[in-house]
Amino acid sequence: xxxxxxxxxxxxxxxxxxLLAWRGASRVDRLHRKVAASRIAxxxxxxxxxxxxxxxxTSGALDPASAVLVADAAYAASDAGAVTSPAAALKxxxxxxxxxxxxxxxxxxLREAFGSPEAVHDLRAGPGGEVLEGLAAAWYRVTxxxxxHNEAVAQxxxxxxxxxxxxxxxxxxxxxxxxxxxxxxxxxxLEPAGG
Amino acid sequence: xxxxxxxxxxxxxVGIVCPYSFDAPxxxxxxxRDLAEALQAAGHEVSVLAPSSDDxxxxxxxxxxxxxxxxxxxxxxxxxTFGPLTATRVRRWLEGGIDGSPFDIVHLHExxxxxxxxxxxxxxxxxxxxxxxxxxxxxxxxxxxYPLVRQSLEKIAARIAVSxxxxxxxxxxxxxxxxxxxxxxxxxxFATSPRRPEWTGTPDAPTIxxxxxxxxxxxxxxxxxxxxxxxxDRVPGARFLVAGRGNGIVAETRETLGELASSVEFLGAVSxxxxxxxxxxxxxxxxxxxxxxxxxxVLVEAMSAGSVVVASDLGAFQRVLDDGxxxxxxxxxxxxxxxxxxxxxxxxxxxxxxxxxxxAQWVQRFDWSGVTEQVLAVYEMTLDADHAIAGDxxxxxxxxxxxxxxxxx
Numbered sequence: 276x277x278x279x280x281x282x283x284x285x286x287x288x289x290x291x292x293x294l295l296a297w298r299g300a301s302r303v304d305r306l307h308r309k310v311a312a313s314r315i316a317x318x319x320x321x322x323x324x325x326x327x328x329x330x331x332x333t334s335g336a337l338d339p340a341s342a343v344l345v346a347d348a349a350y351a352a353s354d355a356g357a358v359t360s361p362a363a364a365l366k367x368x369x370x371x372x373x374x375x376x377x378x379x380x381x382x383x384x385l386r387e388a389f390g391s392p393e394a395v396h397d398l399r400a401g402p403g404g405e406v407l408e409g410l411a412a413a414w415y416r417v418t419x420x421x422x423x424h425n426e427a428v429a430q431x432x433x434x435x436x437x438x439x440x441x442x443x444x445x446x447x448x449x450x451x452x453x454x455x456x457x458x459x460x461x462x463x464x465l466e467p468a469g470g
Numbered sequence: 471x472x473x474x475x476x477x478x479x480x481x482x483x484v485g486i487v488c489p490y491s492f493d494a495p496x497x498x499x500x501x502x503r504d505l506a507e508a509l510q511a512a513g514h515e516v517s518v519l520a521p522s523s524d525d526x527x528x529x530x531x532x533x534x535x536x537x538x539x540x541x542x543x544x545x546x547x548x549x550x551t552f553g554p555l556t557a558t559r560v561r562r563w564l565e566g567g568i569d570g571s572p573f574d575i576v577h578l579h580e581x582x583x584x585x586x587x588x589x590x591x592x593x594x595x596x597x598x599x600x601x602x603x604x605x606x607x608x609x610x611x612x613x614x615x616y617p618l619v620r621q622s623l624e625k626i627a628a629r630i631a632v633s634x635x636x637x638x639x640x641x642x643x644x645x646x647x648x649x650x651x652x653x654x655x656x657x658x659x660f661a662t663s664p665r666r667p668e669w670t671g672t673p674d675a676p677t678i679x680x681x682x683x684x685x686x687x688x689x690x691x692x693x694x695x696x697x698x699x700x701x702x703d704r705v706p707g708a709r710f711l712v713a714g715r716g717n718g719i720v721a722e723t724r725e726t727l728g729e730l731a732s733s734v735e736f737l738g739a740v741s742x743x744x745x746x747x748x749x750x751x752x753x754x755x756x757x758x759x760x761x762x763x764x765x766x767x768v769l770v771e772a773m774s775a776g777s778v779v780v781a782s783d784l785g786a787f788q789r790v791l792d793d794g795x796x797x798x799x800x801x802x803x804x805x806x807x808x809x810x811x812x813x814x815x816x817x818x819x820x821x822x823x824x825x826x827x828x829x830a831q832w833v834q835r836f837d838w839s840g841v842t843e844q845v846l847a848v849y850e851m852t853l854d855a856d857h858a859i860a861g862d863x864x865x866x867x868x869x870x871x872x873x874x875x876x877x878x879x
Contacts, residue, residue, distance in 0.1 A: 306624060309855075313627075316855040412847070419649055419851045423628050426646045430624050433645075466835075467844050 306431040313424035327410035336403025341388035348384040379458040395464030485573040488520040489585035491538035521551035550585040654841035660774035663746035675707035679752035684716025690758030696805035749775035757781035773829035796829040
């Protein structure tokens with residue numbers, strides 16, 4: 276093989292590498308955007324759920340002890356983390372653990388406050404029904420948003436493990452995204468279209 | 471962005487893609503048709519893209535994407551649409567949107583079936599929601615094509631599975647997760663359907679209905695036929711109403727049953743109205759399927775119509791029958807157990823009433839009104855995420871990478 280042939284082969288390899296790098300970079304970029312966007316959406320729904328919980332607590336539909344506890348848990352959840360700015364979302368570090376704990380705490384408190392499905396049914400029929408519907412809607416959307424977010428995180432992690440993505444540092448300095456783990460299971464009787 | 475809460479009341483332009491032809495109706499097609507109708511009833515604009523030949527009459531919202539050709543795929547013959555001409559049609563439909571305005575959401579059904587939806591996913595630049603219907607075994611071809619479609623799959627912002635089984639299939643074969651939103655049924659249509667005297671049972675001559683393709687063994691007609699002699703032995707007046715098409719099976723079944731065949735009436739393919747009337751009239755509806763079911767929409771229809779369901783204990787059926795509280799279950803593929811279950815039920819009107827009462831409550835969760843709400847919640851979340859990123863930093867930050875308009879290759 277002459278030098279010119281070797282040069283040609285090397286050029287070919289370079290072009291392939293560049294192409295791979297370009298495609299990989301735009302793929303990683305698209306996934307990073309997806310992670311950040313779904314994280315913002317999740318955050319918005321969590322905030323909405325917390326404010327609906329406060330509204331429920333102040334509506335008089337719950338007994339006073341439950342109301343105080345629900346309000347406390349809701350404030351704890353909204354204090355635990357500032358509202359996500361796009362810049363923060365791009366850090367892709369999940370929610371911090373204090374926020375995750377606080378949101379799970381709100382879920383547990385609400386579940387206790389509602390008690391049985393029959394109690395939820397009565398609440399729905401009562402004066403606080405509208406507030407409860409708002410809470411149920413926000414809560415259901417939290418479960419959706421968290422799934423979609425975690426799905427995006429999983430896809431991103433998969434792509435970032437690809438050899439050429441690692442070789443060319445296509446993810447730049449972006450941190451490895453983390454899933455959001457918290458208890459958001461809807462209590463029985465509050466599921467959408469539950470009958 | 472929090473100031474402008476959309477709360478699902480904004481009118482959305484939704485583009486729905488169905489991979490299967492409307493020439494031969496099936497579960498996915500009905501789902502798409504009903505979803506489109508339900509979304510329109512909720513005040514949204516909908517356009518459906520589906521394969522269909524020119525001479526098939528289509529609902530108004532459906533755009534025909536060309537003839538579907540029967541191709542062997544995954545062990546059976548499916549009618550699918552593909553090829554460069556189709557790709558052009560899909561592109562034109564995506565670009566056209568509704569009255570020239572682009573779609574807010576593109577909702578693809580079965581994007582892993584090599585047909586329209588897969589092509590649309592590859593081309594779409596709009597936010598994509600995808601619904602997975604089947605619980606199927608993994609196909610070899612798909613494994614080969616997987617690296618090609620995996621990148622497309624990353625475009626899906628939200629995945630929906632129509633049942634727990636469909637979700638599990640998705641998790642096992644593609645990885646990742648999905649939210650379960652059940653198939654919708656217009657329960658009122660079935661609940662208010664008039665009865666037909668000739669199909670209505672009496673205490674001496676109860677009627678037992680079967681629905682489904684006769685020549686598809688997994689639909690389980692054979693299981694029912696084997697149970698018929700035992701049932702007739704104890705209840706000689708019982709009548710079996712068998713609806714559905716199937717070549718050559720009718721004669722074969724008559725031969726198997728001999729003189730008992732006079733108790734079996736073959737109704738052939740029935741219209742939607744006749745199906746509702748049949749389910750409203752019959753005392754029992756038997757679902758002896760032996761597998762391949764991911765949801766069991768007919769069971770929901772039967773429950774809505776007021777028929778008591780006797781079904782094989784497949785996972786999907788157990789779930790749709792509230793673990794046996796809304797209908798009776800028998801061991802899958804066991805004609806003896808089916809006969810016993812049917813006879814017990816025929817002898818016990820109180821138990822039938824109990825099933826009926828529970829079922830009437832239970833089916834509400836499958837009604838389109840609630841199901842549409844859930845689908846709209848998914849759209850809303852998808853758009854929230856999309857807007858969150860499109861509006862803010864990303865314009866500045868990612869302006870270097872314009873959205874590509876062609877495929878995603």
